[in-house]
Amino acid sequence: MQTLADDTFRGIAELMTSAIGLSFPANKKSLMSSRLAPRIQRLGLPGFEDYLALLSGRDDGGEFQMAVDLLTTNETYFFREPKHFELLEQDLVRSKPRRLAVWSAASSFGDEAYSTAMLLAELERRGVLGKDWSILGTDISDRVLRSAVQGIYPAERLRELSAERLQRHCLRGEGESEGLVQIHPQLRKHVRFGQLNLCQPLGDIGEFDVVFLRNVLIYFDAPTKRQVVDRVLAQLRPGGLFFIGTAEGRVACDTALRPLAPGVFRKSES
């Protein structure tokens, strides 16, 4: 297998940046090389240049989506950053909304959306929240979305959940499905998923009371980050809560926000 030449690296990086805002500084060359090499071999292509030609062509047979999947990290887990969920709970206990719309804006395999659904179902049982609540999970990758819709996970993945949550919100697989759990249909009916590229106009996706935009901004360069944050915040109601990953630093944007806790902001009312 040939090595990844600098100009081929730049060619693939430019494609990724212009289409989906993914940023690849020079120090990401070896990462790109190690993630794409096995795929190129599997396709039986001689090298990276041929792969760039395939991605740039009119009919890539879905390969661009495959490259996006390989070059992004879909790592996610249930109740990631537990403090965010505690803060959301406190906020809802205080405001007692009758309806609530939540957006998990880079949902990956759905862990964030279903964690939120578990919390909201529990608040509904406690009479804190009305029945009318919904969660939209979106991601650029259709591979993760297909999995998210099914809501099936290795049991190991939910090991941090309390026994009560597991019992209440998950179905345990038997026979061939032993070792797997599926999110309960009662919970899944509140959650829907769709494909959406945060680097393009969002279309008519509605307004939300809570938005999670966690652990995705790291992929974008500074100007793209700013555009994405403002675009996403345009869908958040004034007074709504906005969550980013605590490792993502400061958010630079034109929308007025009030910081509440690490990675948590409230959109200003005016």
Ligand SMILES: C[S@@+](CC[C@H](N)C(=O)[O-])C[C@H]1O[C@@H](n2cnc3c(N)ncnc32)[C@H](O)[C@@H]1O
């Ligand atoms: C590390 S996961 C974050 C999952 C979850 N939000 C969390 O914090 O656990 C990042 C996700 O962002 C998605 N992504 C990357 N670029 C995107 C874009 N331009 N538009 C939408 N999603 C994108 C990836 O496909 C991936 O599933």
